[in-house]
Amino acid sequence: MRWLNLRKLGETLFPQDIVRRVCYFTAHLEARPGNIGQAQRQLIYLRALASLPGVGVHYGVFRSGIKRRPLGLFGAVVAQSCRARGVR
Numbered sequence: 001m002r003w004l005n006l007r008k009l010g011e012t013l014f015p016q017d018i019v020r021r022v023c024y025f026t027a028h029l030e031a032r033p034g035n036i037g038q039a040q041r042q043l044i045y046l047r048a049l050a051s052l053p054g055v056g057v058h059y060g061v062f063r064s065g066i067k068r069r070p071l072g073l074f075g076a077v078v079a080q081s082c083r084a085r086g087v088r
Contacts, residue, residue, distance in 0.1 A: 024055065
């Protein structure tokens with residue numbers, strides 16, 4: 001299994017900087033009928049990330065649903081809006 005080492009990615013993208021800490025924010029996945037192993041693979045990846053020095057995994061709650069979100073603001077007037085699915 002291959003996985004993305006976020007600490008190594010940061011060090012590669014910003015070689016002139018010192019990466020002291022990586023904070024990874026996520027929510028636990030629920031098993032879905034079309035992809036039963038998805039939640040297990042996520043758990044393996046998160047455990048691997050948490051084993052790296054200087055990497056913290058922070059858990060939240062994913063709230064799905066469709067909301068209307070503004071695309072642009074001009075003063076107090078909303079120019080346009082769209083329907084978006086995702087977190088609040």
